[in-house]
Amino acid sequence: MDILRFITAGSVDDGKSTLIGRLLYDSKSIMIDHLEAIEKQSKNKEEGEIDLALLTDGLRAEREQGITIDVAYKYFSTPKRKFIIADAPGHIQYTRNMVTGASNSDLAIILVDARHGVIEQTRRHSIIASLLNIPHVVVAINKMDLVDYSQDVYNNIVIDYSKVAESLGLKDITYIPISALNGDNIVDKSENISWYTGSCLLDILENVKLENDINYTDARFPVQYVIRPQTEELHDYRGYAGRVISGVYKKGDKIVVQPSGLESTISLIEIAGKPTEEAFAPQSVILHLEDDIDISRGDVIVKKDNQPSVENEVDALVCWMGNKPLVPGNKYILQINSRTVRAIVKEIEYKLDVNSLLELPAPEQASLNDIVKVKIKTASPIPFDSYKKLRVNGGAILIDETSNVTVGACMIQ
Amino acid sequence: MSKYHLDYLEQLESESIHIFREVAGQFERPALLFSGGKDSIVLVHLALKAFRPGKFPFPLVHIDTGHNFQEALDFRDNLAAELGEKLIVRNVGDTIKEKNLTEQKGKFASRNALQTYTLLDTIEEFKFDACIGGARRDEEKARAKERIFSVRDEFGQWDPKLQRPELWDTYNGRIHKGENVRVFPISNWTELDIWNYIKRENIALPSIYFAHNREVLEWQGQLVATSEFMQKDPTDVISIKKVRYRTVGDMTCTAAVESDASTIDDIITEIIATKTSERGETRIDDRVSEAAMEDRKKGGYF
Numbered sequence: 038m039d040i041l042r043f044i045t046a047g048s049v050d051d052g053k054s055t056l057i058g059r060l061l062y063d064s065k066s067i068m069i070d071h072l073e074a075i076e077k078q079s080k081n082k083e084e085g086e087i088d089l090a091l092l093t094d095g096l097r098a099e100r101e102q103g104i105t106i107d108v109a110y111k112y113f114s115t116p117k118r119k120f121i122i123a124d125a126p127g128h129i130q131y132t133r134n135m136v137t138g139a140s141n142s143d144l145a146i147i148l149v150d151a152r153h154g155v156i157e158q159t160r161r162h163s164i165i166a167s168l169l170n171i172p173h174v175v176v177a178i179n180k181m182d183l184v185d186y187s188q189d190v191y192n193n194i195v196i197d198y199s200k201v202a203e204s205l206g207l208k209d210i211t212y213i214p215i216s217a218l219n220g221d222n223i224v225d226k227s228e229n230i231s232w233y234t235g236s237c238l239l240d241i242l243e244n245v246k247l248e249n250d251i252n253y254t255d256a257r258f259p260v261q262y263v264i265r266p267q268t269e270e271l272h273d274y275r276g277y278a279g280r281v282i283s284g285v286y287k288k289g290d291k292i293v294v295q296p297s298g299l300e301s302t303i304s305l306i307e308i309a310g311k312p313t314e315e316a317f318a319p320q321s322v323i324l325h326l327e328d329d330i331d332i333s334r335g336d337v338i339v340k341k342d343n344q345p346s347v348e349n350e351v352d353a354l355v356c357w358m359g360n361k362p363l364v365p366g367n368k369y370i371l372q373i374n375s376r377t378v379r380a381i382v383k384e385i386e387y388k389l390d391v392n393s394l395l396e397l398p399a400p401e402q403a404s405l406n407d408i409v410k411v412k413i414k415t416a417s418p419i420p421f422d423s424y425k426k427l428r429v430n431g432g433a434i435l436i437d438e439t440s441n442v443t444v445g446a447c448m449i450q
Numbered sequence: 451m452s453k454y455h456l457d458y459l460e461q462l463e464s465e466s467i468h469i470f471r472e473v474a475g476q477f478e479r480p481a482l483l484f485s486g487g488k489d490s491i492v493l494v495h496l497a498l499k500a501f502r503p504g505k506f507p508f509p510l511v512h513i514d515t516g517h518n519f520q521e522a523l524d525f526r527d528n529l530a531a532e533l534g535e536k537l538i539v540r541n542v543g544d545t546i547k548e549k550n551l552t553e554q555k556g557k558f559a560s561r562n563a564l565q566t567y568t569l570l571d572t573i574e575e576f577k578f579d580a581c582i583g584g585a586r587r588d589e590e591k592a593r594a595k596e597r598i599f600s601v602r603d604e605f606g607q608w609d610p611k612l613q614r615p616e617l618w619d620t621y622n623g624r625i626h627k628g629e630n631v632r633v634f635p636i637s638n639w640t641e642l643d644i645w646n647y648i649k650r651e652n653i654a655l656p657s658i659y660f661a662h663n664r665e666v667l668e669w670q671g672q673l674v675a676t677s678e679f680m681q682k683d684p685t686d687v688i689s690i691k692k693v694r695y696r697t698v699g700d701m702t703c704t705a706a707v708e709s710d711a712s713t714i715d716d717i718i719t720e721i722i723a724t725k726t727s728e729r730g731e732t733r734i735d736d737r738v739s740e741a742a743m744e745d746r747k748k749g750g751y752f
Binding site for chain 2: 038040068069108114118133134137251261266274276280282285317319321334370374428429433434436442443
């Protein structure tokens, strides 16, 4: 059993919350007391209808206003997999929320309303899925009940979407006709859609292959914390605690510490106090080196024959998440894995039209939900890889120095 | 399948250790909130994996309401002593006296709300900038909205509308003086994950998690242990039943479930079969209103 993290992307009326509710309900992952609570709140309870969308709105203000404020996480599991759903709200602060939920998702379910087909929103969801490099996409063509379960309608949407997917370079795409409201093709195959020969949604989610998503080639180990007991019996113990974010490390590997460039050899790898021959992503481990060299939090231990870029100037696509605008010349803190450095956004090169992927002329400043290409200069060099190549070492956040708020998601080019 | 494979419990464990180490790396004075309940016991176990052979870079802190199960308190003291880690206990009863606070009255009066005062005082006393807690997002709908690094203002308040976006596995723990961060390393674990992990890692638990005979009062279908803290009325139905606990909170607001489960395997079988959520079945304090947990969190509750 492993874990699949996924996000559902859809606008307000596409039935996103209903789909999540349906997945949880039909896979028997809802507890009776929770069901009773939403039954009480459902508006049409007299007709015996339960509003499954209520399951996903956890806050008072959300229930009062009938809107979703922030990303929520939902859990369910089957004997095959544990699932973590990032439930990102559809309409307010749109891009920011989807980017947040997408940043650690393995898969995106993109909901398309069968009556409307591929619309601007669909394109936008897909562009974000592609920018964030989500490895798998499921296009769920919803509300099939409202188009008489028409195979033609479905086929036309598949043809339309294929063009979008091709232009974005999305790779692993699965299409499925569903009705979240009625439960068609969610957990069980629908009798109403007999012409569809593929799997139901849960089946797809259970069987998506995840092992190829982890990069075992480019070894990266950001140091989080140095363990030095300094007791009598462990006087010389000096362990570098961190997580292998990609690749594999073995005892005897020749390593380089970036950005200092100091070299050494791995003398011991420990997992929870026990020595191990090799460590791989995404294990949290302790590395020991043959030489006592200067290493601290924020440094990245890599292999001598496979190194990241180490620069103090990077190009990045930034999704702006701050209420205050991004103004070129402003200073921020840039955090990439465990490393934080002061940074200055030197210039905005262009703004990305998230509906068309066209490059628009650079605005003077970027506002909430804008995606812009920028040049960032950092106070000291940072080790990084391009986000497209290695998601785990190419994503960084920008923090406002005065408010301490996370204001930008950077995908380093 | 690749030979480099982690199953779901190993993935969750690695993620939690990563979060623990981020706390150690980012904060000056963290604390681990430890009550002797199963979730915080799992936290301690994960901290061992994150920091041994070094000492924990934080003390264990318990905000004791004075209404706790003795079994959990004994377990708490023994574990801290066995590990040689520092345990700080602060009592809600002391805060009530010092600040002349008014306690709830009535049948199931709880000190749950007052616990927040002692927690905030303790944070101030030790200048804690991060408090690690064992909350899980599957527990409750307001918890499902909470970030892993959850920033609280100088009054300890949570503002769900002003949460920081959490991107990738990068956690932003920067705060202003007076603010603090509540950190939840097991956010992504469910109740069943916790039990499966306890089984795999062979983690010891207080005896009240296993079936035992106890004198209980039946109230609206729930079984509440009788104790000196409980107001008993002549009409109360009191009997001895074989029970176990799914959560361990205050004796005054935590209900037991009838059970014969005497081993972890038995418990896992029962949890897989149950149709009622952990808190729904056992927490009287969550039933006060639709937003009881959300309101407590906004007030500074962990």
